[in-house]
Amino acid sequence: MxxxxxxxxxxxxxxxxxxxxxxxxxxxxxxxxxxxxxxxxxxxxxxxxxxxxxxxxxxxxxxxxxxxxxxxxxxxxxxxxxxxxxxxxxxxxNNIKKIPGKTWGVIDGETVSFFANDYSHPEAKEILSFSKYLNEKISKLGYKPNFAFTSRKDLKTEKDKIEHLCSHSERLYVAHALRKANGSRQDIVGYKNLRICPDCHESTKYVSLVTETKIKLRDTNRWHVFQNG
Missing domain, CATH: 1.25.40 (Serine Threonine Protein Phosphatase 5, Tetratricopeptide repeat)
Structure with missing residues (x-):
């Protein structure tokens, strides 16, 4: 089957x-x-x-x-x-609760994990800021945010929706890995407990291009390998 x-x-x-x-x-x-x-x-x-x-x-x-x-x-x-x-x-x-998205892996010799909208990391503010910075860079290359994945009723403005997308677990993980790599362009490897959302898939393609970094993410379905877009 x-x-x-x-x-x-x-x-x-x-x-x-x-x-x-x-x-x-x-x-x-x-x-x-x-x-x-x-x-x-x-x-x-x-x-x-x-x-x-x-x-x-x-x-x-x-x-x-x-x-x-x-x-x-x-x-x-x-x-x-x-x-x-x-x-x-x-x-x-029906009392059905969404499973929080979680992305984890080893970064700079340390096992780290991020949940969606996770602000528990000691460097959470800097990580989110860098994620938003990456969003600005890839937007100049043609990336367009998919607001279908920001359909929560409390997200009223475009700014709110973009920040929500930048706070997805895989985006936070990749942003943190890139900050720690400090321009070394070493491969990034991470794992997610759910399927990668299409918007994160699209944005990661652009991030791999703009940072010249190979990014490998494993979700519940398959490996996703991003290199040069």
Whole structure:
């Protein structure tokens, strides 16, 4: 089934949703949570609401926090803000809590970890400041923030949303690693407990380019290797 779920992933990521759903219906004798969560994630990336809703319906009682967030973000990307907010409200109503994103690894000989919006590190202020500085640099190269991943109701202004993105765990980790590297361009290796969010994936591509640094991040699905964009 792992191999079959990979095929669903490949078809979904390439936008071939008809073929992905046909493969599930005709070639898979049984499906699991991973099958539908994979299709839901691909639908989110393409803002394909009908496919996302069908995937969520098949997940049914297996809908976890990640699935709710994927569906909410799909609505947001499709411009359906009210539906996005309704989905997040439903998640709270069902008492389903989002797992905090965490990125960790060894930096400068020390094992460190960051959560999203984490200000517990002794150098938290400097790390966030550097993350925002990197955001400014990559914006000049063409990076555009994806505010679908800042759809919290309390984030009102563009400045608030950008700071929220800069506070994602993988961004804080990479910013800290680059500060400690002090221009040495040594490889950065980190691990995340959830899938890397598409905005962080896109921004890290640009960061690898502007800093001439190879960045390797392992999430729950695969290794992501960023080098020269």
């Amino acid at each position: 792992i191999h079959q779920n990979c095929i669903v992933d490949v078809l979904g990521r390439s936008g071939k949703f008809d073929k992905a759903e046909e493969f599930i219906a005709k070639e898979m004798e049984e499906t699991n949570q991973v099958t539908w969560a994979t299709l839901l994630g691909a639908a989110r990336n393409q803002a394909n609401v009908p496919v996302a809703e069908r995937a969520a319906k098949n997940l049914d009682k297996e809908m976890n926090a990640s699935s709710y967030i994927l569906l909410a973000n799909t609505y947001y990307l499709a411009g359906m803000i009210d539906k996005s907010n309704e989905t997040r409200d439903l998640m709270l109503k």
